Amino acid sequence: MTGAAELDPRALRADFPILAREVGGAPLVYLDSAATSQKPRCVLDAMDRYYTETNANVHRGVYTLAAEATDRYEAGRFSVARLVGADRRGTVFTKNASEAINLVAWAWGVRSLKPGDAIVVTEMEHHSNIVPWQLVAKITGARVLFTPVDGDGRLDLEWLEVTLRTEPVRMVAVVHVSNVLGTINPVADIARMAHTYGAKVLVDASQSVPHMPVRFADTGADFMAFTGHKMLGPTGIGVLVADPATLDAMEPFLGGGEMISDVRTDGSDWAELPYKFEAGTPPIAESVGLGAAADYLMAIGMDAVRAHERSLTAYALGVLSQIDGITIYGPQDPDARGCPISFSVPDMHPHDIAQLVDRQGVCVRAGHHCAKPLMRTLGVGATARASTYVYNTHQDIDTLAAALAEARAFMAA
Amino acid sequence: MGLEDLYQQIILDHYRKPRHRGELEHPSVEVDHNNPVCGDQLHLGVLLEDGRIAGVAHTGDGCSISQASASMMSEAVAGMPVDDALELVEHFRLMMHRQTEPDEDRLGDAIALEGVAKYPVRVKCALLSWMALKDALQTHSATTER
Numbered sequence: 381m382t383g384a385a386e387l388d389p390r391a392l393r394a395d396f397p398i399l400a401r402e403v404g405g406a407p408l409v410y411l412d413s414a415a416t417s418q419k420p421r422c423v424l425d426a427m428d429r430y431y432t433e434t435n436a437n438v439h440r441g442v443y444t445l446a447a448e449a450t451d452r453y454e455a456g457r458f459s460v461a462r463l464v465g466a467d468r469r470g471t472v473f474t475k476n477a478s479e480a481i482n483l484v485a486w487a488w489g490v491r492s493l494k495p496g497d498a499i500v501v502t503e504m505e506h507h508s509n510i511v512p513w514q515l516v517a518k519i520t521g522a523r524v525l526f527t528p529v530d531g532d533g534r535l536d537l538e539w540l541e542v543t544l545r546t547e548p549v550r551m552v553a554v555v556h557v558s559n560v561l562g563t564i565n566p567v568a569d570i571a572r573m574a575h576t577y578g579a580k581v582l583v584d585a586s587q588s589v590p591h592m593p594v595r596f597a598d599t600g601a602d603f604m605a606f607t608g609h610k611m612l613g614p615t616g617i618g619v620l621v622a623d624p625a626t627l628d629a630m631e632p633f634l635g636g637g638e639m640i641s642d643v644r645t646d647g648s649d650w651a652e653l654p655y656k657f658e659a660g661t662p663p664i665a666e667s668v669g670l671g672a673a674a675d676y677l678m679a680i681g682m683d684a685v686r687a688h689e690r691s692l693t694a695y696a697l698g699v700l701s702q703i704d705g706i707t708i709y710g711p712q713d714p715d716a717r718g719c720p721i722s723f724s725v726p727d728m729h730p731h732d733i734a735q736l737v738d739r740q741g742v743c744v745r746a747g748h749h750c751a752k753p754l755m756r757t758l759g760v761g762a763t764a765r766a767s768t769y770v771y772n773t774h775q776d777i778d779t780l781a782a783a784l785a786e787a788r789a790f791m792a793a
Numbered sequence: 794m795g796l797e798d799l800y801q802q803i804i805l806d807h808y809r810k811p812r813h814r815g816e817l818e819h820p821s822v823e824v825d826h827n828n829p830v831c832g833d834q835l836h837l838g839v840l841l842e843d844g845r846i847a848g849v850a851h852t853g854d855g856c857s858i859s860q861a862s863a864s865m866m867s868e869a870v871a872g873m874p875v876d877d878a879l880e881l882v883e884h885f886r887l888m889m890h891r892q893t894e895p896d897e898d899r900l901g902d903a904i905a906l907e908g909v910a911k912y913p914v915r916v917k918c919a920l921l922s923w924m925a926l927k928d929a930l931q932t933h934s935a936t937t938e939r
Contacts, residue, residue, distance in 0.1 A: 731831045731856035731918065732800075739796055748832045755832070761854050762832035790796075791805065791857070 406741030414767035456671030480605035495521030561710030562717035571600030613670035736787035813867030863922035
């Protein structure tokens with residue numbers, strides 16, 4: 381990828397039909413892309429064209445239509461693999477990132493973990509990278525240990541080092557960019573440490589792949605999970621990336637059609653990669669849409685995406701920190717964080733914040749963001765969170781700040 | 794419809810100056826309820842004497858709607874016979890689902906929460922303390938009958 385041609389959000393906005401709508405008479409200011417992104421016209425059109433022109437079930441079909449459907453399905457996979465520098469055979473489609481993590485927890489974890497083994501996660505994980513491990517720990521007798529998060533929203537790597545040295549750690553499952561704190565974790569360093577002690581590494585890249593250049597090899601991870609709908613693609617499709625050799629050594633997760641090479645009454649043989657892990661009719665239109673999204677992002681250039689979002693984040697940190705009494709969680713250095721910015725304001729519950737700024741058409745999220753262990757560490761029940769993407773402008777941040785000021789005046793009146 | 798329906802002054806008043814906030818010294822029954830969607834938490838203590846709610850107190854953390862509702866609920870049911878309180882809980886629940894004509898005499902200030910019914914996401918916030926009360930009263934009657 382060549383270095384950053386600058387991204388013009390005002391030009392890109394024209395690609396996103398939804399951004400033209402109003403909410404209660406106010407223009408939509410969408411600041412919840414960490415929950416799900418909006419979709420550009422090219423993604424919607426690609427899916428529409430798939431259904432109107434070539435809909436058929438993929439693989440095995442002999443007729444032209446089925447061959448075309450298969451081509452488009454696999455083209456989607458190719459684009460996604462190219463975006464993250466992955467091998468096509470090591471790019472498995474799942475339902476979402478949660479399912480991708482569950483795949484590893486069940487297909488690898490249940491067969492590999494022994495009683496007393498340790499699975500290390502972190503206090504800043506999304507529930508999707510905690511609960512699958514708890515489920516598997518319960519079955520195998522393994523334990524789930526949590527890497528602490530410090531006051532600046534960074535992982536305690538010394539704790540991790542000591543734990544790797546003193547505990548039988550078999551898996552380190554860590555988020556690349558926190559969906560609450562925004563922290564960019566040094567996953568390559570973590571992977572190096574973990575591998576020194578023989579542990580496998582899974583990186584939850586749901587908040588990084590959409591927003592910055594991510595090459596699977598550079599993460600150092602054995603497994604990388606992310607989801608389609610946070611990166612301009614449709615819901616209903618997620619991705620697990622791994623080295624094909626790693627996946628070859630694993631048994632399937634879900635069984636069914638598509639994932640077999642032979643089924644007999646006395647047993648079955650598995651299909652080649654990546655189909656061994658794609659039981660049943662896959663998310664075909666979703667692959668087409670996600671492929672279009674990956675192509676769109678690559679055309680912008682992920683360096684340009686990151687530069688734009690770093691600029692927005694720096695600006696937002698500056699503007700929001702002017703608000704009297706505000707707490708902004710996570711690193712205050714825009715180079716150390718991705719785009720989610722969680723905050724709280726005295727005497728205003730996050731839910732009230734989200735409700736009141738909605739009057740100005742501003743969409744922010746309020747709640748625990750599926751990260752309850754982290755909420756406990758932060759000592760809060762909930763936070764408000766604003767998160768940006770390619771289509772957000774600096775003016776959107778100003779609108780948020782003005783809406784927050786108005787909300788505060790309303791609650792104090 | 795404006796947000797003023799949702800955030801009436803009387804609601805904000807209960808939010809800022811909650812009634813019956815705190816802990817009872819000797820509650821007959823205590824319950825903890827939370828709203829997993831937004832993280833509202835409520836601890837409710839109830840003192841029961843001769844089939845009446847002789848004392849009610851709440852602590853917790855949550856949005857203005859959940860906290861104001863807890864305050865209004867406590868005010869409405871304090872001193873009330875348990876059976877009447879359970880009926881009032883049901884009446885409030887039906888009001889939140891727009892299935893009844895609200896009775897201001899029984900609801901007191903809590904009638905101001907009627908507007909919350911138009912915001913489905915917030916209905917759970919308003920219901921939190923009322924469902925906690927129902928749970929507390931039923932838990933108590935189940936344990937004392939045994």
